[in-house]
Amino acid sequence: MLNATKEQAGSATLIRLSGAIEESANFDKLLGPPPAELIVSCKDVPRINSVGVKAWIRYFQQAQAKGGKLTFIECSTAIVEQINLISNFTCGGVVESIYVPFSCESCQKELIGLFKTSDLKSLNFILPELKCSKCGGKAVFDDIPEEYLGFLMK
Amino acid sequence: MSSLLLISDIPEDHAFATQVAKSVGCVLIHAKSPEEGAKMLRDQSPKFIFIDGSSAKTYQKFEEAIHETVGLFSELIQPNMIHFISSETMDSIPHLTQSPLFGHLIFRKFDKLDECAPVYARVLAATAKERAFGLENFLRPGTKIQTIQLKSSDQKQGAVGALTNYLNQAKFQPRMATQISNAVDELLMNAIFDAPIDDTGKTLYSNTPRSTIFKLEGKSAVEMQVGFDGEYVGITVVDHYGSLDKARLLNHVSKNYSDETYKLKLHQAGAGIGLATIYQNGGSFFFSSCVRERTEVTVFFRRTKSFVEFKNQFRFFSTQFYF
Numbered sequence: 001m002l003n004a005t006k007e008q009a010g011s012a013t014l015i016r017l018s019g020a021i022e023e024s025a026n027f028d029k030l031l032g033p034p035p036a037e038l039i040v041s042c043k044d045v046p047r048i049n050s051v052g053v054k055a056w057i058r059y060f061q062q063a064q065a066k067g068g069k070l071t072f073i074e075c076s077t078a079i080v081e082q083i084n085l086i087s088n089f090t091c092g093g094v095v096e097s098i099y100v101p102f103s104c105e106s107c108q109k110e111l112i113g114l115f116k117t118s119d120l121k122s123l124n125f126i127l128p129e130l131k132c133s134k135c136g137g138k139a140v141f142d143d144i145p146e147e148y149l150g151f152l153m154k
Numbered sequence: 155m156s157s158l159l160l161i162s163d164i165p166e167d168h169a170f171a172t173q174v175a176k177s178v179g180c181v182l183i184h185a186k187s188p189e190e191g192a193k194m195l196r197d198q199s200p201k202f203i204f205i206d207g208s209s210a211k212t213y214q215k216f217e218e219a220i221h222e223t224v225g226l227f228s229e230l231i232q233p234n235m236i237h238f239i240s241s242e243t244m245d246s247i248p249h250l251t252q253s254p255l256f257g258h259l260i261f262r263k264f265d266k267l268d269e270c271a272p273v274y275a276r277v278l279a280a281t282a283k284e285r286a287f288g289l290e291n292f293l294r295p296g297t298k299i300q301t302i303q304l305k306s307s308d309q310k311q312g313a314v315g316a317l318t319n320y321l322n323q324a325k326f327q328p329r330m331a332t333q334i335s336n337a338v339d340e341l342l343m344n345a346i347f348d349a350p351i352d353d354t355g356k357t358l359y360s361n362t363p364r365s366t367i368f369k370l371e372g373k374s375a376v377e378m379q380v381g382f383d384g385e386y387v388g389i390t391v392v393d394h395y396g397s398l399d400k401a402r403l404l405n406h407v408s409k410n411y412s413d414e415t416y417k418l419k420l421h422q423a424g425a426g427i428g429l430a431t432i433y434q435n436g437g438s439f440f441f442s443s444c445v446r447e448r449t450e451v452t453v454f455f456r457r458t459k460s461f462v463e464f465k466n467q468f469r470f471f472s473t474q475f476y477f
Contacts, residue, residue: 020311022311022339023343023363023364023365024311024365046332047332047335047336048336049336049339049340049343049428050340050343050427050428050431051343051364053427053431054427077329078332081435082431085411085431085434085435086411086427086431087411101329101461103327103459103460103461103462108327108459108460110327110328110329110461142460142461142462143461143462143465144462144465144466147465
C-alpha cells in the first residue's frame with residue numbers, strides 16, 4: 001500500500017513515496033493538489049502495476065498541466081523500468097537520480113547503487129564496479145545498459 | 155510415429171528442432187523452403203510445424219504455398235500446431251501477430267540447447283493433449299503444485315504477496331521476484347475483471363474500478379497455481395469464462411509504449427498496458443483457452459544467477475485455443 005511523507009525543501013515540496021503503487025493508490029487523497037515545485041523521491045517504491053501506472057500518470061499530468069517544476073529523485077529499479085517502458089511516464093519531469101542494480105559475481109547478492117543521471121551520462125554509461133556488502137567480492141552492473149539506461153540514451 | 159516438420163534453412167533452428175523432436179519422441183522432417191514445406195505438410199501430415207517466421211517475405215511465401223497445396227483452412231494446418239521461430243520482438247513482427255495461422259512463437263535464443271529444448275518439448279507435449287490445461291504439464295514431472303483459490307477480488311494483493319514470499323524462498327533474486335509478481339498481478343487482474351462476460355459476450359466488470367471488492371464465486375472463481383521445479387517457476391491463473399480473444403491479446407502484447415505515448419483512457423477502469431509491459435519484462439507465456447469454458451494463462455521464468463541472464467533467457471509466447 002502506498003504511503004507518502006511531505007517536507008519542504010527550499011521552495012519545493014519534497015514527497016517521499018513508500019510502498020507498492022497499485023489499485024489502492026490514490027495520489028490526490030495522499031498528496032493533495034500538486035504544488036508548483038515538486039520533488040518526488042521513489043526510493044521505497046518496490047513495485048508498480050498497470051493500474052498504479054495509470055494513477056501515477058493521471059496525477060503527475062496535473063502537475064505538468066499546471067506548468068510546475070517536477071523532479072524525480074532516487075528512483076527505484078521498479079520506477080526506472082516504467083520510465084523505460086512508457087515514454088510519457090515522467091510527465092515532463094526531470095529524473096535527477098536513479099538506483100542502479102548490481103550483482104555480486106562471487107555470492108550473487110543483489111545490490112543497488114544510487115547515481116545522478118548527469119554522472120551516468122558523463123561516465124558514458126560505463127558503470128564502475130562496486131564492492132559487495134556481503135562478501136567483499138566484485139559487484140557488476142546487472143542489467144542490459146540499452147534497456148535500463150535507455151531513457152538517458154535517447 | 156508422429157513427425158515434426160521444420161521449415162527453415164537456419165542451422166540454429168535445425169539444432170533446436172532436432173533436440174525437441176528427440177525429447178518429445180517425434181521424427182524430424184526438414185524442409186529448407188516454404189514451398190517444400192507445404193508439400194511435406196500435404197504428403198506427410200506432421201503433428202507439429204516449426205517455421206522460420208523472421209521475415210514477412212518468407213511468411214508470405216509460406217502462406218501462398220499453403221494456399222496452393224492444402225488451403226489455409228485445411229484440417230492439416232491449424233494454428234495450435236504452428237510454432238513460428240523469430241529473433242525479433244513481437245512489436246516488429248506484425249506479419250506473424252496478425253496472421254490467422256499464429257499459434258506459438260519461439261524466440262531464437264538457443265545458446266543453451268540442453269536447457270531450452272527439454273522445456274519446449276514439454277510445451278509441445280502439452281499441446282498434443284486433448285486440452286493443454288494444468289501447470290503440471292509444463293514443469294518437470296513430480297513438481298509440487300500449490301493452488302490458491304481467490305474468494306474475493308481484494309484477495310489479489312494477498313495472493314501476489316504470497317507469491318513474492320514463495321519466490322524469495324525459492325531463492326529468486328528480489329528483483330526477479332518483483333517482476334514475476336507483477337506479471338501475475340496483471341494476470342489475476344485480467345482474470346477477475348476482464349474475463350467475466352455475460353451470455354451475449356459483453357464484459358461484466360471491465361469498467362469496474364480495480365479496487366472494487368466483490369466475491370469470486372461459481373463461474374467467477376479465480377485460481378492461481380504455483381510450482382517450482384528447481385529451474386523454472388510456473389504460475390497459472392485460471393478463470394472459468396473462456397473469453398480470451400486472440401486478436402486482442404496479440405494486439406495488446408505487440409504494443410510498445412516506449413516509442414508511443416500512453417494515452418489515458420479515463421472511461422476505462424483498467425490501464426490497458428498490463429500485458430504489454432509484463433511481456434516486455436521477460437518470461438514465457440502460454441495462453442490456453444476453451445471458448446466459453448475456461449482460460450488458463452501460465453507464465454514461466456527461469457531462475458538465473460544474474461538479472462541479465464534472467465532477461466536474456468529462452469522465451470516463447472504460446473496460444474492454444476479450443477472451439
